[in-house]
Amino acid sequence: MKATKDNPAPTNFLFEEIPEQDRADFLKELENNPELRQTLEELEQTKAFFSEALRSPAKKLHSAQRDLLLNTAQQPDRHPMFVVFAVAASIALFGVLGWQFMQRPERDTGKSGPVLAIDPKSDPLISALPEQEILRIGAKEGYAHLPVAPPSARALELRKSLERDQASELFAVCPLPDLLNAFDHTYEGQAVICRFTAKSWHPDVRAAVTSQHAATLAVEAIPCPWKPTASLVFLNLKGGLKADCTVLADFEASPTVKLISLPGFSETKESGAAEIRIPAGTQSSLVIYLETSPHSQILGQLKWSVNGSAAPPITVQRKAAAEASRDACFTSLLCTFDEWRANPEQRPARAIVFDRIANRLIAGEGPTTYTNAIRHMRTVMNL
Amino acid sequence: MIPENQEEPRHPHELAHYAFVERAMAVHESALIRYATTLLNDSELARDVVQDTFLKLCKQRESAVRPRLKAWLFKVCRNRAYDHLRKAKRTERLDEIKWAKFSAENAAPDESALQQERFERAMRMLERLPRNQRDVIILKLQQGLSYKEIRQVTGLSEGNIGFLLHTGLKRLRGLLDDAS
Numbered sequence: 324m325k326a327t328k329d330n331p332a333p334t335n336f337l338f339e340e341i342p343e344q345d346r347a348d349f350l351k352e353l354e355n356n357p358e359l360r361q362t363l364e365e366l367e368q369t370k371a372f373f374s375e376a377l378r379s380p381a382k383k384l385h386s387a388q389r390d391l392l393l394n395t396a397q398q399p400d401r402h403p404m405f406v407v408f409a410v411a412a413s414i415a416l417f418g419v420l421g422w423q424f425m426q427r428p429e430r431d432t433g434k435s436g437p438v439l440a441i442d443p444k445s446d447p448l449i450s451a452l453p454e455q456e457i458l459r460i461g462a463k464e465g466y467a468h469l470p471v472a473p474p475s476a477r478a479l480e481l482r483k484s485l486e487r488d489q490a491s492e493l494f495a496v497c498p499l500p501d502l503l504n505a506f507d508h509t510y511e512g513q514a515v516i517c518r519f520t521a522k523s524w525h526p527d528v529r530a531a532v533t534s535q536h537a538a539t540l541a542v543e544a545i546p547c548p549w550k551p552t553a554s555l556v557f558l559n560l561k562g563g564l565k566a567d568c569t570v571l572a573d574f575e576a577s578p579t580v581k582l583i584s585l586p587g588f589s590e591t592k593e594s595g596a597a598e599i600r601i602p603a604g605t606q607s608s609l610v611i612y613l614e615t616s617p618h619s620q621i622l623g624q625l626k627w628s629v630n631g632s633a634a635p636p637i638t639v640q641r642k643a644a645a646e647a648s649r650d651a652c653f654t655s656l657l658c659t660f661d662e663w664r665a666n667p668e669q670r671p672a673r674a675i676v677f678d679r680i681a682n683r684l685i686a687g688e689g690p691t692t693y694t695n696a697i698r699h700m701r702t703v704m705n706l
Numbered sequence: 707m708i709p710e711n712q713e714e715p716r717h718p719h720e721l722a723h724y725a726f727v728e729r730a731m732a733v734h735e736s737a738l739i740r741y742a743t744t745l746l747n748d749s750e751l752a753r754d755v756v757q758d759t760f761l762k763l764c765k766q767r768e769s770a771v772r773p774r775l776k777a778w779l780f781k782v783c784r785n786r787a788y789d790h791l792r793k794a795k796r797t798e799r800l801d802e803i804k805w806a807k808f809s810a811e812n813a814a815p816d817e818s819a820l821q822q823e824r825f826e827r828a829m830r831m832l833e834r835l836p837r838n839q840r841d842v843i844i845l846k847l848q849q850g851l852s853y854k855e856i857r858q859v860t861g862l863s864e865g866n867i868g869f870l871l872h873t874g875l876k877r878l879r880g881l882l883d884d885a886s
Contacts, residue, residue, distance in 0.1 A: 331872035338846065340853045340868065366872075369879045370847060376828035377848040378821075381736040382749060388757045389731070395764040396727035 333363045337370060387564045467583050469572040469625075471560050473605050474504035481505040485692045485699075494699045499587030499661040503608040503654065506692060508559045511648035512543030513637045538568045538601065538629045544622055544639050545647040547612065548655050549662060549676045554622055554641050556611040557654045562601035569598040572627040574611055574639075579619035584612040586658060598631075610658055649684070653693055656680045660700045674704055726768045730775060731760055737849055738783050744829075744844055745787040755786045777858035780851065784841075784859060831881045839874035842867050 332349050335341040341349060353359055384392070474482070478501040481493045485505065497505070539561040547553035562568055576583055587610070601607060613622055625637040647655070659680060663673040681697045738759060742752035759782045763771065771778045832840050841860055845851045853864040862870070 329869070329873065331868035334872035334875060335868045338853070338871070340864075365879050366875050369875050369882065372824075372882065373828055373832075373843065373878065374847045376821075376824040377744065377844065379740055379743070379825065382739040382743070382753075384731075384735060384739070384753055384757060388753060392731065392757065392760045392764065393724070393728060395761060396724045 333359065333366055337363065337366050390564070465576050465580070465583070467574045467576075467585060467611065469558065469574055469609055469611075470500075470585065470588055471558070471570055471572050471599055471601070471607050471609055472500065472504075473562075473600070473602050473607055475501055477501045478504035482692075485695045488691070488695050494660075494696075495664075495703045499610070499657065502657045502661065503587075503610065504606075506608075506650075506653070506696070507606060508557070508608050508650040508654060509648070510541040510543035510557050510559050510651055512541065512557075512642065512651075513640070514539060514541035515635055515637055537563050537566070538570060540572070540625070540627060540634070540637065542625060542637055542639055543648060543651045544641045545651050545655060546641070546644045548644075548659055548680060549673060550614075552614065554613045554615060555655055555658060556613060556622060556639055557651055558609045558611070558625070559606060560601060560608075561606045563603050565603050567600055567602050568629050569600050569631070570627060570629055571598045572625060574623055574625055576613065576623040577615075577619070577621050579616040579621075580613050580623060581616070582612075582614040586610050586612050586661060608654070610654065612658075649687060649689055652680060652684055653689070656684065656697070656700075660704070663704060670704075674706060677704065678706060723764075723768060726772070727760065727764055730763060730779070734776065734779050735760075738779060741780065741844065741849055742783055742787050744848060745784070746790060751790060752787075755783060755790060758786050759783045774855075774858055777851070777855040780845065780849065780855070781859045827885065831878055831885075834881065835874050835877060838862070839870045839877070842870045843874045843878070846871060 332341060332345065336346070336349050353363065383389075477493065477497055481497055481501065482505040484493065494502075541559045541561070542556060544554050544556040547555050556574075558572075560570060560572070574583065615622060620641050622639040622641055625639060627634050627636075656677065659673055659677045663670050663677060666673065677700070681701070684693060685697060735756065738756045739749070739752050742755045743749045746752050746755065759779055762782055763779065832843065835843070838860075842856055842862070845856045845859060851859065853867050856862070856867050857864050860867070
């Protein structure tokens with residue numbers, strides 16, 4: 324073996340990575356070559372210094388990160404062939420269902436339909452109703468600070484009474500924000516998750532009540548059930564699982580928006596630009612009412628920050644009524660109920676809209692708290 | 707540990723996969739965080755990178771990664787970390803203030819000032835090496851990976867790894883001598 328400056332044999336020997344056939348040669352050379360011994364000694368000292376210097380205290384993932392990983396690990400390991408088989412089976416199933424659907428003499432538009440939301444334009448009874456503007460309070464032109472707030476004691480009490488299926492007079496008196504916060508909502512529109520450091524973001528694909536990360540904001544926008552040209556934007560902010568977070572959220576309307584309103588909030592209750600603390604393990608929901616130019620789909624942008632760090636804005640895009648998620652339909656029902664309470668002169672018309680949405684929700688699968696709430700609201704409305 | 711509000715895994719292969727991931731986390735979590743922290747100079751971002759690494763592991767078939775699990779984890783972690791660095795355009799040299807901040811964040815409460823100083827010195831010297839030399843030195847000296855494992859992580863040949871380690875260590879020796 325020839326010991327040269329660039330020959331890595333001393334380093335390979337040091338790390339016990341020298342090939343066996345070269346080892347004997349290296350040892351022999353080492354015995355006779357003081358320069359090589361010096362080199363090896365220096366390498367050993369350097370290795371010792373950097374091995375020690377790069378040592379740092381052991382760190383672990385945050386407990387919520389570990390929970391997320393272990394939740395994910397519980398999902399079954401899908402073999403590629405399983406996926407292929409599942410796709411093929413799905414195609415076959417949809418083919419059969421589609422064929423059966425085509426054979427039906429008349430489409431059933433009753434309660435058993437897959438679509439939960441009502442489409443005000445296509446519902447002859449609702450489209451015949453006179454349009455009535457929602458209470459225009461708590462918003463500024465083109466821009467609204469969003470008073471996202473943790474659930475109040477009243478909302479929590481309402482939640483408990485619904486879970487126990489106890490009759491509650493709270494439905495008659497609870498403001499809309501409390502009604503919204505008495506339920507857990509999972510909206511199926513755009514969403515952004517704020518991780519612990521607020522440095523990385525990805526879409527929310529989970530249905531957990533709270534965020535595993537610092538916060539999760541999910542948004543869904545659908546046509547307003549009692550005014551087809553208007554839109555309702557539903558926001559749900561999931562707080563952290565184990566840590567409080569502070570949130571500042573604003574809605575910046577697109578130029579096509581003519582009116583913004585925050586149902587359930589009065590002028591004096593508008594939040595301004597103050598940060599709101601969302602306690603760990605809670606979530607909060609809010610509704611924005613918008614009137615826009617016809618055919619406008621992009622409604623605006625939600626700009627928000629978590630723990631002082633700006634989050635990527637969410638573009639709010641209106642869905643068709645038929646694409647509304649179950650929770651968005653239920654929220655629109657709560658809004659309709661609130662409208663019924665707020666506008667005595669419009670109660671017959673609002674009751675019709677309420678009944679349509681409620682019937683669709685009852686026909687579909689949903690949590691018992693929804694069914695209980697619908698029953699209580701009907702009691703209040705004498706339906 | 708089964709997380710709260712989750713049903714127990716029901717099938718044997720689900721249980722096995724769960725145990726595999728849990729075991730991998732128990733064995734490699736701290737080492738990966740330490741490694742990613744060294745690359746990123748940010749322990750929270752390092753945790754995010756390591757979380758992504760294990761999320762990717764969750765989606766893998768155990769039989770595909772088990773034989774080379776350690777190298778696979780370090781490879782994914784390294785790629786994720788460099789993705790972050792590229793996106794953040796943080797490829798500039800790390801100055802003294804950054805490392806001072808980093809070491810202060812990472813020092814245990816009872817850790818000696820000497821250790822902090824040594825860490826800062828080491829990182830400043832490593833920053834003066836080309837990236838491929840720095841990579842193999844960190845993987846070897848901090849993580850104790852074999853040449854074969856470093857090859858699996860970096861894609862470099864074992865001969866090249868030996869050469870890079872050798873030249874890198876000699877350069878570091880020169881820097882140590884200069885400093886003293």
